[in-house]
Amino acid sequence: MPSNTITRFGAPTRRNLLKAAGAGTALAALGGFSTRAFAQEKLKVAAIYTVPFEQQWVSRLHQAANTAKDRGDIEYVATENVANTDYERVMREYAEAGNKLILGEVFGVEDAARSVAADYPDVAFLMGSSFKPDDALPNFSTFDNYIQDASYLTGLIAGAMTKSKNIGMVGGYPIPEVNRLMNAFMAGVKEVAPDTKFQVSFIGSWFDPPKAKETAFAQIDGGADLLYAERFGVSDAAKEKGVLAIGNVIDTQADYPETVVASALWHFEPTLDHAIAQVKAGTFKAEDYGIYSFMKEGGCSIAPLGTFDSKVPDEIKAMVTEKEKAIKDGSFTVEIDDSEPKSS
Amino acid sequence: MTEALEILFTASFWVAAIRIASPLIFATMGELICERAGVLNLGIEGIMTVGAFAGWFTVYSGGDLWTGVLIAALAGAAFGFLHATLTVPLGLSQHVVGIGITLLATSLTYFTYRLALPEVTSPPKIEPFATLPIPGLARIPIIGEALFSQTPLTYLAFVSVVLVAWVLYKTPLGLAIRAAGENPSAVEAQGISVTAIRMGAVMAGSALMAVGGAFLTMSAFNSFFFNMINGRGWICIALVVFGSWRPGKALIGAILFAAFDAYQVRLQQLSGGVVPYQVFLMLPYILSILALVLVARRATYPKALMIPYQKGER
Numbered sequence: 175m176p177s178n179t180i181t182r183f184g185a186p187t188r189r190n191l192l193k194a195a196g197a198g199t200a201l202a203a204l205g206g207f208s209t210r211a212f213a214q215e216k217l218k219v220a221a222i223y224t225v226p227f228e229q230q231w232v233s234r235l236h237q238a239a240n241t242a243k244d245r246g247d248i249e250y251v252a253t254e255n256v257a258n259t260d261y262e263r264v265m266r267e268y269a270e271a272g273n274k275l276i277l278g279e280v281f282g283v284e285d286a287a288r289s290v291a292a293d294y295p296d297v298a299f300l301m302g303s304s305f306k307p308d309d310a311l312p313n314f315s316t317f318d319n320y321i322q323d324a325s326y327l328t329g330l331i332a333g334a335m336t337k338s339k340n341i342g343m344v345g346g347y348p349i350p351e352v353n354r355l356m357n358a359f360m361a362g363v364k365e366v367a368p369d370t371k372f373q374v375s376f377i378g379s380w381f382d383p384p385k386a387k388e389t390a391f392a393q394i395d396g397g398a399d400l401l402y403a404e405r406f407g408v409s410d411a412a413k414e415k416g417v418l419a420i421g422n423v424i425d426t427q428a429d430y431p432e433t434v435v436a437s438a439l440w441h442f443e444p445t446l447d448h449a450i451a452q453v454k455a456g457t458f459k460a461e462d463y464g465i466y467s468f469m470k471e472g473g474c475s476i477a478p479l480g481t482f483d484s485k486v487p488d489e490i491k492a493m494v495t496e497k498e499k500a501i502k503d504g505s506f507t508v509e510i511d512d513s514e515p516k517s518s
Numbered sequence: 519m520t521e522a523l524e525i526l527f528t529a530s531f532w533v534a535a536i537r538i539a540s541p542l543i544f545a546t547m548g549e550l551i552c553e554r555a556g557v558l559n560l561g562i563e564g565i566m567t568v569g570a571f572a573g574w575f576t577v578y579s580g581g582d583l584w585t586g587v588l589i590a591a592l593a594g595a596a597f598g599f600l601h602a603t604l605t606v607p608l609g610l611s612q613h614v615v616g617i618g619i620t621l622l623a624t625s626l627t628y629f630t631y632r633l634a635l636p637e638v639t640s641p642p643k644i645e646p647f648a649t650l651p652i653p654g655l656a657r658i659p660i661i662g663e664a665l666f667s668q669t670p671l672t673y674l675a676f677v678s679v680v681l682v683a684w685v686l687y688k689t690p691l692g693l694a695i696r697a698a699g700e701n702p703s704a705v706e707a708q709g710i711s712v713t714a715i716r717m718g719a720v721m722a723g724s725a726l727m728a729v730g731g732a733f734l735t736m737s738a739f740n741s742f743f744f745n746m747i748n749g750r751g752w753i754c755i756a757l758v759v760f761g762s763w764r765p766g767k768a769l770i771g772a773i774l775f776a777a778f779d780a781y782q783v784r785l786q787q788l789s790g791g792v793v794p795y796q797v798f799l800m801l802p803y804i805l806s807i808l809a810l811v812l813v814a815r816r817a818t819y820p821k822a823l824m825i826p827y828q829k830g831e832r
Contacts, residue, residue: 226628226744228641237639255628255744342787348795373787378799382748384738388534392783395530406641407739424640517787 217450219243220268221252222261222278225380230406230423231302231319231351231440235277238442247450248275258282262290269294275453277446278302281349288314298458300449304350307460317445317463318351319423321474322358323501324438326508327494328420328476329362331436333370334490335418336363336400342373342393343402343515346380350512352404355422355438357511359402366490373398374517383407391415400435409433425477435486437477444471469501525784532664532777536672537738539776541566543675544730545754546761546768547682548594548723553758554686555719556699556822560616561601562727563751564623569594569728571627574735574742575634577644587671587732594728595721597623602720606713609826620751628744641741647671669737671729676769678726683765695719699820702827712827727751753806760810762817774809778802 221239223232236252243250251273256264261283268276269290279302280287291299291314303316332341341363345352356374363370373393377385386407393401394411400418403409409426412419413433421427421437445466452458467473476494479486500506525531545566552559559565573590577583597619604615635642647669655666665676686692694715697705702712730750735742753775761768782798 228638233639375783375786376795376799378796379748381743381745383741383743383746384734385748387739388538388780389783389786391530391534392780393787395528395784396787406741406743410740426640429640429643 216246217248217275217454218273219248219250219275219277219450220271220273221250222256222264222268222276223252223254224256224258224261224279224282226254227252229380232279233424234319234440234442235302235446238446239277241443242446242450262286265290265299266293269297274298275300275449275458277449281351298449298453300445300463302351307462309460312460313458315449315458315461315463317466319440319474320354320464320467320510321423321438321440321469322354322508322510323469324440324474324476325355325358325422326362327497328436328438329359329364330366330494330497331362331479331486331490332359332400332402332418332420333363333366334487335435335485336367336370338397338399339367339370340373340397341370341400341402342390342396342398343375343404344386344389344393344408345374345376345404347378348376348514353512353514354510356402356404356515357513358508359420359438360515361509361511366493371397372515372518374515377405380405383410387411403434421477427477427480427482431481435482436479439475439477440467441473441475442467444473469498470504521788522785525781527660529660529663531780531784532660533667534780535773535777536664536668537776538779539772540668540672540675541730541733541738541750542754542757542772542776543769544678544733545727545751546757546772547678547765548726548728548730549754549758550761550763550765550768551682551686551695551723551726552720553823554699554763554820555695555716556702556820556825556827557602557605557716557720558612558616558824559598559601559720559723559727560613560755561597561619561623561724562616562754563747563749564620564627565594565597565724565727566731566734566747566751567624567627568597569731570735570746571631571731571742572728573732574644575631577736578642583647583736586736587674587729590728590732591725594731595725597728598721598724599717601724602717605826606716606720609828612824624744631742631744641743643740644736646735646740647737671733671737674729675733678729679765679769686765696820698827699822702822706827706829712829716827727754730754756806756810759814759817759819760806762813763820767813771806771809775802775806778805 225232227236239250242248253264275298277300281304284305287301288311291311295313299314301316302318307316343356360372373396375389377389383406386405387410390401390408390411394415394417401408401412403419404422409419409430413430418435419433421434423440425437425439427434445463448466549559549562569590572593573586576586576589601615601619604610605612649667650670652666655662694705694710698712698715705712734746757768757771760771779802782801786795786798
């Protein structure tokens with residue numbers, strides 16, 4: 175049995191039904207031929223996460239799925255904290271249980287997950303992955319948080335906010351997802367402050383906030399006055415030592431009002447909604463969903479500056495707005511660079 | 519190169535080393551007590567997780583910090599009781615029971631966490647122990663700053679070393695504990711129950727391990743994460759061997775390991791990206807293995823370690 179399964183089957187309220195009908199119309203328009211009655215039938219969606227729901231990356235998936243559930247589009251069950259060694263088994267259980275769309279992250283089980291997908295051709299799999307989809311496996315699509323657009327914009331702000339021109343970056347592991355955002359952030363910083371020195375560290379763990387915090391302390395000792403908070407623990411170090419931080423994936427400014435200047439937010443909704451529409455329309459195929467995290471698709475954004483609104487220089491704010499517009503209309507593209515960032 | 523050496527002479531480096539060492543010191547002392555009484559406690563990783571959660575959750579639910587530490591210790595002792603019941607009177611394999619306790623304790627902790635906090639978007643925080651510089655002493659350059667500008671729990675870690683050493687070597691109880699680990703029949707011949715001594719030692723040791731875990735959520739950080747112990751318990755098992763089952767030497771081992779760790783995060787910034795980061799992450803472990811090889815050759819382990827004692831059996 176998958177542990178910690180959270181399932182809620184509430185009786186559909188009138189409001190939800192109305193919403194579902196509304197969504198159904200929208201989906202019918204998207205899918206082309208699906209009828210309202212068909213769309214109203216809730217799609218069974220299951221998610222398998224290797225970390226707790228609170229983890230930044232997973233929290234965005236969980237939130238988008240819950241939104242779709244509340245809207246009445248899907249039935250949603252999820253299991254958290256599944257070890258990679260157990261992942262394949264849980265995938266099979268959910269596939270056997272009649273779920274039509276299975277969502278998750280296969281960074282540590284790329285091969286095994288694909289072999290499960292091959293065994294269940296009628297089930298759609300939408301998986302976070304470092305690799306590309308394969309046409310030979312039409313029911314297996316991949317996505318990742320391609321939010322380099324937003325990371326780049328936070329880099330512009332960071333470049334203006336660092337006084338020592340020394341920025342510390344603490345990451346978990348240098349996998350493409352992490353590298354890409356770090357590189358985009360660094361490109362943004364260099365645009366504003368070309369001489370900035372970067373201290374880059376990886377702690378070899380996704381979940382060791384005390385260690386991330388220690389590493390951040392070391393970077394502050396090394397002269398950093400702004401930290402790129404890829405892991406939990408980094409903003410805490412920044413807060414304690416009175417330096418600034420840039421958030422990643424989620425907005426944590428409420429917890430660190432004097433510390434977190436800006437955050438690059440990931441919105442999983444466009445990715446999930448596209449997949450739901452495809453499955454309902456019967457047109458799901460092997461596709462790279464990465465683009466649905468791009469800024470033009472609404473997949474990422476820069477969080478409101480909030481407490482730092484008056485502290486960020488006006489010309490930088492203007493520059494961010496301008497670049498944001500250029501990214502959205504396609505006249506400017508942020509480079510996607512998956513190589514491991516290094517200290518300079 | 520000089521930059522790399524200069525790090526060793528900065529106060530912040532030693533402050534970090536002592537801070538990283540603190541949870542290890544508690545847990546190493548806990549393991550040491552268990553092993554001196556003849557019981558290998560591989561439940562350490564799970565018991566530290568229990569302590570990390572119990573202490574943090576007590577404070578999160580409105581208790582004060584010291585109550586949290588006490589609850590963590592009691593929760594640790596409860597798992598120690600389970601471990602001891604299975605390994606001492608029942609004489610089951612200490613390896614199997616220990617691993618079982620670790621698996622049970624980590625899973626049960628997370629299960630409890632999820633029952634208590636089913637829908638949280640980010641891990642809830644508490645107000646952790648603040649640093650409490652000791653007036654005067656904290657002003658001594660480097661050593662004073664490193665040792666005396668820490669949180670109260672770090673001071674408690676050092677107190678625990680003194681206490682464990684004093685009890686083991688200066689009290690009749692300590693003699694009985696050491697004898698239970700060397701020659702249990704001799705303890706029984708004195709009319710002292712080996713079962714009671716061993717069970718008590720495992721419970722007390724487990725309580726210390728749990729406080730080590732609580733250090734992570736109540737002093738080093740301010741919220742609880744699944745898997746946040748991240749192998750620290752296993753390091754402590756090695757540190758006991760490194761210290762040849764002596765509290766003072768084990769303390770030095772813990773500080774040494776922590777210093778290597780504090781050093782590697784600082785070296786990572788200097789390398790300019792030439793050396794892969796994995797090499798630095800390995801550094802504390804490689805150096806510890808080297809130290810272990812050099813030191814442990816002369817180590818004398820408790821003769822009755824891992825041998826169950828049945829009264830009247832020869």
